[in-house]
Amino acid sequence: MKHLKYLILGCFFGIVLTKGEAISWFRIQEMFRFQGFQMYGIFMTAIPVGILSVWIIRRFHIRTLRGEAIYIPSKRFHKGYVIGGFIFGLGWALTGACPGPLFAQIGAGFGVILVTLLSALAGTWVYALLRKKLPH
Amino acid sequence: MSVWTAFLYHPWPWYIAGPLIGLTVPALLVLGNKRLGVSSSLRDICAACVPARIPFLHYNWKRESWNLFFVAGILIGGFVAGYLFGNPMAVAISPATVQDLHNMGVDTTGGLLPAGLFNWHALLTIRGLLLTVVGGFLVGFGTRYAGGCTSGHGIMGLSTLQWPSLIAVICFFAGGIVCTYFILPYVLQL
Numbered sequence A: 001m002k003h004l005k006y007l008i009l010g011c012f013f014g015i016v017l018t019k020g021e022a023i024s025w026f027r028i029q030e031m032f033r034f035q036g037f038q039m040y041g042i043f044m045t046a047i048p049v050g051i052l053s054v055w056i057i058r059r060f061h062i063r064t065l066r067g068e069a070i071y072i073p074s075k076r077f078h079k080g081y082v083i084g085g086f087i088f089g090l091g092w093a094l095t096g097a098c099p100g101p102l103f104a105q106i107g108a109g110f111g112v113i114l115v116t117l118l119s120a121l122a123g124t125w126v127y128a129l130l131r132k133k134l135p136h
Numbered sequence B: 001m002s003v004w005t006a007f008l009y010h011p012w013p014w015y016i017a018g019p020l021i022g023l024t025v026p027a028l029l030v031l032g033n034k035r036l037g038v039s040s041s042l043r044d045i046c047a048a049c050v051p052a053r054i055p056f057l058h059y060n061w062k063r064e065s066w067n068l069f070f071v072a073g074i075l076i077g078g079f080v081a082g083y084l085f086g087n088p089m090a091v092a093i094s095p096a097t098v099q100d101l102h103n104m105g106v107d108t109t110g111g112l113l114p115a116g117l118f119n120w121h122a123l124l125t126i127r128g129l130l131l132t133v134v135g136g137f138l139v140g141f142g143t144r145y146a147g148g149c150t151s152g153h154g155i156m157g158l159s160t161l162q163w164p165s166l167i168a169v170i171c172f173f174a175g176g177i178v179c180t181y182f183i184l185p186y187v188l189q190l
Helices: A004-019 A025-032 A038-059 A080-095 A100-105 A112-132 B003-009 B014-032 B039-049 B066-085 B095-103 B126-145 B150-159 B161-188
Strands: none
Touching: A004 A100, A004 B014, A004 B066, A025 A038, A025 A080, A025 B095, A025 B126, A025 B161, A038 A080, A038 B014, A038 B126, A038 B150, A080 A112, A080 B014, A080 B126, A080 B161, A100 A112, A100 B039, A100 B150, A112 B039, A112 B126, B014 B150, B039 B066, B039 B150, B150 B161
């Protein structure tokens, strides 16, 4: 089980998302209505911790456990970032979930979210099908 | 219930949850040069199960199979933190949000999701179909088109100071705000 470590880390990530209520439809509504700080507080602490960690990794040339150099590919902008991003935002407000929380919601006992997940898979598949015809 | 066991059921404040989420970024990099990004797992599942003849789904998804273990872990984490040790109280959203949601007929008591909107019976109503099936489709289509989601762009992309991710996140919010104010109120009336 060479991937067991990712299962454990995923478990940790799922617990934090759930306990932080980032998987709550109510919290997402509160966020999009700018009426509460919980979600903004999460982003405003997670991102600086991420920035600092990545800076430390680069500054001290920290390697992976297996000794490989750590590689972070740059993202190449295209129109999909805007159009697709907006479409995802519409779905985020409806479902109250981005992809990570979908899995956590199912685990938390909301079985019907399995349908949302299947539908998200269908959406991904349809994007793959239409990819050449969409502006990028 | 003792003070200590009661603690297990409490939700965590942002200043605990946020930094821990941020630490997932270096943890994945150090564990095996992996970049945080949950929506990629949806593509991997499509590639593994129904690649059809779509070039975008023909790649060595097995090389990315760590992501499937990661999302399986998220599901287990949700079970532990949301089911076994789930907070029995209503999510403590602001009174203004409670008021707005009540005005739209949403029950804000109990659970992480409004149970009246997200259940198997509600699924068969037009409102339920829009919230779960259509909403889910938009999440899957939009994240892949945008090349990432809240984790891949919002956490990973911004942590590595990539401006395309910042644009993506701004557009996520634009879509979310438009939906919240101009679409959701009508969906909830159905």
